Amino acid sequence: MAINYSERIPNNVDLSNDRALQRALEHWQPRFLDWWREMGPNDFSAADIYLRTAIGVDAAGWAHYGSVKMPDYRWGIFLADPIPERTIAFGDFHGQPVWQQVPGEFRSQFRRLIVTQGDTEPASVEQQHRLGHTCPSLYDLRNLFQVNVEEGRHLWAMVYLLHAYFGRDGREEAEELLERHSGNVDKPRILSTFNEPIDDWLAFFMFSYFTDRDGKFQLKSLAESSFDPLARTCRFMLTEEAHHMFVGETGINRVIRRTLEAIKELGSDEPAAVRSHGAIDLSTVQRYLDFWFSSSLDLFGAEISSNAASSFANSIKGRPDEAQFEDHLCTEARYEIDVPDGANTRKESVGLRSAMNEVTRNAYARDCEIGVKRWNTLIRKAGVDFELKLPSTRFRRAIGAWANIPTDLQGNIISAEAHSRVLSEWLPSAADRSFVASLMQRVVEPGKMASWIAPPDRGINNLPVDYEYVLFG
Ligand SMILES: [Fe+2]
Numbered sequence: 001m002a003i004n005y006s007e008r009i010p011n012n013v014d015l016s017n018d019r020a021l022q023r024a025l026e027h028w029q030p031r032f033l034d035w036w037r038e039m040g041p042n043d044f045s046a047a048d049i050y051l052r053t054a055i056g057v058d059a060a061g062w063a064h065y066g067s068v069k070m071p072d073y074r075w076g077i078f079l080a081d082p083i084p085e086r087t088i089a090f091g092d093f094h095g096q097p098v099w100q101q102v103p104g105e106f107r108s109q110f111r112r113l114i115v116t117q118g119d120t121e122p123a124s125v126e127q128q129h130r131l132g133h134t135c136p137s138l139y140d141l142r143n144l145f146q147v148n149v150e151e152g153r154h155l156w157a158m159v160y161l162l163h164a165y166f167g168r169d170g171r172e173e174a175e176e177l178l179e180r181h182s183g184n185v186d187k188p189r190i191l192s193t194f195n196e197p198i199d200d201w202l203a204f205f206m207f208s209y210f211t212d213r214d215g216k217f218q219l220k221s222l223a224e225s226s227f228d229p230l231a232r233t234c235r236f237m238l239t240e241e242a243h244h245m246f247v248g249e250t251g252i253n254r255v256i257r258r259t260l261e262a263i264k265e266l267g268s269d270e271p272a273a274v275r276s277h278g279a280i281d282l283s284t285v286q287r288y289l290d291f292w293f294s295s296s297l298d299l300f301g302a303e304i305s306s307n308a309a310s311s312f313a314n315s316i317k318g319r320p321d322e323a324q325f326e327d328h329l330c331t332e333a334r335y336e337i338d339v340p341d342g343a344n345t346r347k348e349s350v351g352l353r354s355a356m357n358e359v360t361r362n363a364y365a366r367d368c369e370i371g372v373k374r375w376n377t378l379i380r381k382a383g384v385d386f387e388l389k390l391p392s393t394r395f396r397r398a399i400g401a402w403a404n405i406p407t408d409l410q411g412n413i414i415s416a417e418a419h420s421r422v423l424s425e426w427l428p429s430a431a432d433r434s435f436v437a438s439l440m441q442r443v444v445e446p447g448k449m450a451s452w453i454a455p456p457d458r459g460i461n462n463l464p465v466d467y468e469y470v471l472f473g
């Protein structure tokens with residue numbers, strides 16, 4: 001059957017004239033749909049949802065709104081417009097023209113990066129697979145599905161690169177992206193955060209704030225790449241990623257606002273009282289934050305990394321916002337990293353190229369602070385004595401210099417037994433999770449919100465908050 005490619009698969013990669021790419025996609029696309037039906041939000045296939053679909057890369061095209069059933073969503077392939085005469089911004093090839101093909105000697109390095117990024121996209125859809133049943137409002141349900149279809153499109157974006165530039169091994173990798181599954185014991189997703197269950201909406205908002213923000217930093221690093229199709233693909237993905245982080249930041253903001261109202265109504269900030277009032281106590285919010293921030297830190301890799309050094313040296317993966325740095329070669333510069341040394345910490349000076357993961361992780365942690373400051377302003381203005389804090393980047397790490405080193409939230413090394421004794425105070429306990437789960441009641445009356453969350457300030461695309469964003473079929 002002939003497919004009208006520009007209609008079915010919106011794109012700006014001239015798909016209707018690219019026979020090789022068409023053949024690869026004809027094979028992969030039905031498998032993608034099978035995966036979506038099996039692992040995606042499949043109980044909502046018949047619902048009409050008010051979604052944004054990208055049909056072009058300009059301002060009018062990338063935010064095209066309308067009512068869609070998710071399996072009919074038009075997952076498209078878009079690269080941001082090329083920057084004329086773009087040159088390589090960093091590393092040993094600095095100043096040379098960017099590459100339109102992958103150089104043979106860097107092929108496996110590029111493939112590994114694209115596969116690792118691509119793996120996270122369907123993973124998050126799998127993690128969020130059951131959340132629709134416990135939505136706190138139609139507005140939130142719509143946002144969840146928007147994030148889901150866009151993560152699906154991000155998978156398409158990476159599969160496009162594999163199909164178009166990596167031949168047979170690229171096609172095989174594209175298949176495997178649909179075969180690994182989040183949390184699967186035999187074939188898990190590549191990165192551990194993407195195997196963590198997301199069973200409730202507080203976890204979803206934390207994931208969207210902290211883990212999608214890791215996505216932002218990875219995409220920004222890849223948007224600097226000398227391989228221009230990869231850079232352009234990632235630049236366009238960043239426009240969508242912004243909405244995911246918005247969902248996380250405003251979601252947590254609304255949870256906190258509701259909690260502050262409950263405290264005011266009660267005249268008490270006792271966690272037990274707040275809970276019996278149907279809101280989430282701030283200490284539970286803090287424990288969820290500790291969990292998702294610390295888990296997301298590992299996604300940046302080891303503090304001292306020869307892989308990171310070689311990706312930078314070969315102009316494959318840069319630093320986010322490379323242009324803001326003065327030195328784009330980093331051959332002489334050093335970087336000081338705190339490493340554990342028995343019960344103490346010492347500074348280790350390493351070549352800057354080897355420290356690129358840490359440079360990016362620190363930029364990420366600073367970006368995470370921005371929302372935390374905003375949430376604390378809300379709390380302070382309400383006159384409540386509580387401050388949310390990001391834990392130290394040494395806390396609960398599983399990768400790098402601090403892997404399996406027991407520390408407190410401030411990053412001080414403590415004994416293993418003290419650590420296991422107090423860890424339950426710092427991370428969500430089984431009781432916390434079951435309390436949060438008990439609040440997760442489905443609310444689908446337009447404009448109505450669950451007890452534990454305040455309404456949003458405004459609706460989607462200038463529509464009212466009580467718009468019927470999802471019509472169940
Ligand atoms: Fe994504």
Ligand SMILES: [Fe+2]
Pocket residue numbers: 151212215241244
């Ligand atoms: Fe995302």
